[in-house]
Amino acid sequence: MTGQPLLKVEGVETYYGNIRALAGVNVEVNSGEIVSLIGANGAGKSTLMMTICGSPQARNGSVTFDGRDITHMPTHEIARLRIAQSPEGRRIFPRMTVYENLQMGASLDKLKYFNEDVEKIFTLFPRLKERQSQRGGTLSGGEQQMLSIGRALMARPKLLLLDEPSLGLAPLIVKGIFEAIKVLNKSQGLTVFLVEQNAFAALKLSDRAYVMVNGRVTMSGSGKELLANPEVRSAYLEGGHH
Ligand SMILES: Nc1ncnc2c1ncn2[C@@H]1O[C@H](COP(=O)(O)OP(=O)(O)OP(=O)(O)O)[C@@H](O)[C@H]1O
Numbered sequence: 014m015t016g017q018p019l020l021k022v023e024g025v026e027t028y029y030g031n032i033r034a035l036a037g038v039n040v041e042v043n044s045g046e047i048v049s050l051i052g053a054n055g056a057g058k059s060t061l062m063m064t065i066c067g068s069p070q071a072r073n074g075s076v077t078f079d080g081r082d083i084t085h086m087p088t089h090e091i092a093r094l095r096i097a098q099s100p101e102g103r104r105i106f107p108r109m110t111v112y113e114n115l116q117m118g119a120s121l122d123k124l125k126y127f128n129e130d131v132e133k134i135f136t137l138f139p140r141l142k143e144r145q146s147q148r149g150g151t152l153s154g155g156e157q158q159m160l161s162i163g164r165a166l167m168a169r170p171k172l173l174l175l176d177e178p179s180l181g182l183a184p185l186i187v188k189g190i191f192e193a194i195k196v197l198n199k200s201q202g203l204t205v206f207l208v209e210q211n212a213f214a215a216l217k218l219s220d221r222a223y224v225m226v227n228g229r230v231t232m233s234g235s236g237k238e239l240l241a242n243p244e245v246r247s248a249y250l251e252g253g254h255h
Contacts, residue, residue, distance in 0.1 A: 017080055019044040019204055020065070020172060024074035027057075027064045034060040036228040037074065042172070042206050047198050049207040049215040049236070051249060052225035058208040059101050061225070062176050065206075066098055067091045079171065093120070097170035101177050101208075103161040107150025111141050114149050114160055118167030126169070134163040137193050155186035162193070172204050173197075179211040187211065191218050212249035216240045224249075 018041040027035040034057045042048045050058050064071050065078075067088040075084045083091050097118075105114050115134060119127050135142035138159040144152060149160060158178050165173055175194070179187040191214055197203040209215035216222055219236040224245060232239065239245045 018042060019079060020206065021077040022061070022065065022074070023077070025061070025064060025071045025076065026073040027060050027069055028072050029060075029069070034228055035064065035071070038225075038228070038230055040223055040230065042204060044171075044204055045198070045202045046220045047194065047205045047207065047218055049209055049219040049222045050225055051209055051212040051215055051222060051239075051245075053249075054210065056225040057228040058225055059176055060228075062098065062100075062174050062206075062208050065091075065174060066096065092168070095168060095171040096174065097165035097168040097172070098174040099158070099161040099165045099176065099178065101180070103157045105149040105152075105157050105160050105164065107148065109149055110146050111149060111152070111160055112145045114164050115141075115167055118164030120168050127167075130167055130169070134166055137196065138163060155182050155190065158182065158186075158190055159193070162190070166197070170203070172206060175205065175207045177208055177210060179209060179214055187214055194218065212245070213240075216245075 020042040022038055022040040025035050025038045026033060038061055050061065052058050063069060065076055067083065067086055071084055075082055077083065078094055078096060083094065106117060115131055140156055141159055141163055144156065149157065152160060162178065178190055194205055195218060198205055207215055207219065216236040216239050222233065222236050222239050223230045224232040232245065
């Protein structure tokens with residue numbers, strides 16, 4: 014598969030009933046990259062992430078992962094290809110402990126790596142180790158985000174999808190989480206596709222990025238290029254917290 018992107022989204026249109034949320038989206042993520050998708054509220058970012066995971070499915074266009082057409086594959090089969098997601102709102106299990114939440118993320122065929130993988134996550138996020146017996150619902154927002162990412166990592170993903178990891182978190186916490194993502198990418202070569210409203214943090218972290226407006230990609234470039242782009246600056250960066 015050399016030369017092929019790990020993830021290729023081509024001409025994707027996704028509908029909610031009669032409402033077209035994605036109007037022909039093209040996005041590529043190469044192996045080893047951190048790529049982000051930025052855009053305002055309601056632009057369609059979460060819909061793209063969910064379409065990649067197979068629910069809702071694209072009505073037109075295609076999604077290819079690792080050379081396979083996954084456009085019409087059921088969600089559990091897509092997950093088995095090792096696409097893992099930390100969804101919007103984190104969706105941890107609030108009544109389960111941190112440790113149990115991590116157990117839920119481990120896929121059955123990876124159980125022999127369980128202890129090793131949990132230790133890696135505890136090294137990445139020491140706060141989770143300290144709180145491993147605490148219920149998920151009692152964690153702070155930042156810790157819940159760490160847990161959501163940790164749970165996704167338990168599946169040993171080839172592609173990690175992150176939907177708004179910075180949502181509602183203080184800048185310092187966001188910085189810590191984004192640094193952890195960078196460490197994963199650098200040390201393990203983990204490929205990351207990130208959806209963010211916090212354009213500044215996302216662009217700084219990313220190798221490449223796409224800008225989405227009303228269900229379409231309107232701009233793309235390296236993180237650096239987009240950070241310097243006047244249109245991006247006035248629409249997404251000015252008045253932001255940086
Ligand atoms: N379940 C749904 N039913 C109907 N319309 C929906 C549904 N989910 C999203 N939409 C609509 O699809 C469009 C794209 O929404 P989406 O959540 O993908 O945007 P977003 O860029 O992720 O925004 P946000 O950052 O607010 O989550 C919006 O117009 C939204 O109202």
